[in-house]
Amino acid sequence: MSTNMETAIEFANKVRVELGHLTSEQIADLTDGLEADIASSLDDGADIGSAKKYATDLLAAAGMSNGVEVVPNAVDVFINKARRWLVSISDLEPAWWIFRAWVATQLIGWLLFRDQSSSPGYLEWRYMQAGGIVVLGVMLYLSVRIGRAKPTKWKKLLSISHVVLAIAGLAFMFVGPRGETNGVDNGNPIFPRSLCEYVPVPDVVGLPVADAKEVLAGMGMAGTFFDQEAMTNLAQVPDVVIVLQQDPRGGSEVCRVSEIQYMVDLVVDLAAPMVTTSLPLQTTPTTVLPEESEATTTTSVKPKATTTTSP
């Protein structure tokens, strides 16, 4: 079927919608064979104008524009409504083009990264956002080109690909987010259970940053630091600052995948007194208080470090 014929069928349906106040029999009588005539007109390069004007001319010439009292029955009303709905669906075609480009992008992401985890593509693109955006742009371009060109020789192939994309899209939308393989937890990707090694998070609250880093590193973990006041992510934190809070809490079990560091959120207060200490080399660190610059304190620190201050 030619592109003009497809356009003609779509246009004829719109004309039928405009004639919706007539009975189905009258509409069929007026528009029977219309598609072929419109397609011929399009083949000649004619401008067919709007469906509304077309329907008005058709009605007037057929002598049905004035004084025609028609009361469509329930079946006619239903058919006209269904036809209107179908025409409105065809108007949504550009939305479908965007959707299928998005699904294709996810599918490519999944195909490229499926060895790294079994999660759907949008998780992987998360770590390659620029790449994902470029691929999405390319997919959008192709989708619109295909949608507008409607090459007839690809029609069967397109129909099959639409089915595949629709199924994949449903999988990404509904299966993915509920599955264990999607999303990010506390800055860490959630991996399939089969890849997980469940380990307890060490309790580093109260430790100086240097020690906290060391303890976490020993468990294959690292810290992401936040300032207590500003709650902003800190690129660099002095080693002597004390860790005030952590997430996940000490002792809780988390999924760790080999060679991938598990990130623990650590809250510090940059304005608080600083401690010069280290673990486990120095068991009696010295604490220097800003307001009492000459005061020194003795602290006994074991794996779970605390700082006690004496006058």
Add this chain to the structure above:
Amino acid sequence: MVNSNDESLDRSQLVKGVLDLAVLSALSQEDGYGYDVVRRLRSAGLVDVAEASVYGTLRRLFATGMLTSYVVASDEGPHRKYYGMTPVGRDSIAAQRDQWVAFCEVINTIIKTKEDN
């Protein structure tokens, strides 16, 4: 060929009055489908006739018995609806043609009289 843009007469109204006769005449020699009739009218000089007006006229002439209709299936898409003359249509053409000629004579006479004065 007659154009509509450079004249003060409302051509669409003129065409409306004689479209039945024009369409019947276009089918008097050979059957044709809707757009076929449009082509015949346009090639004869009625370049600005609206397609939908022709299709509506064909339906009305069919409904009044002046035309017959049949469908020809197509392998490439929807079927075509062809129209042909009926005896009633042929009688009607003859009558309408006489009316048109008489009408033109009257108008020509009026116009000529005005020009002479």
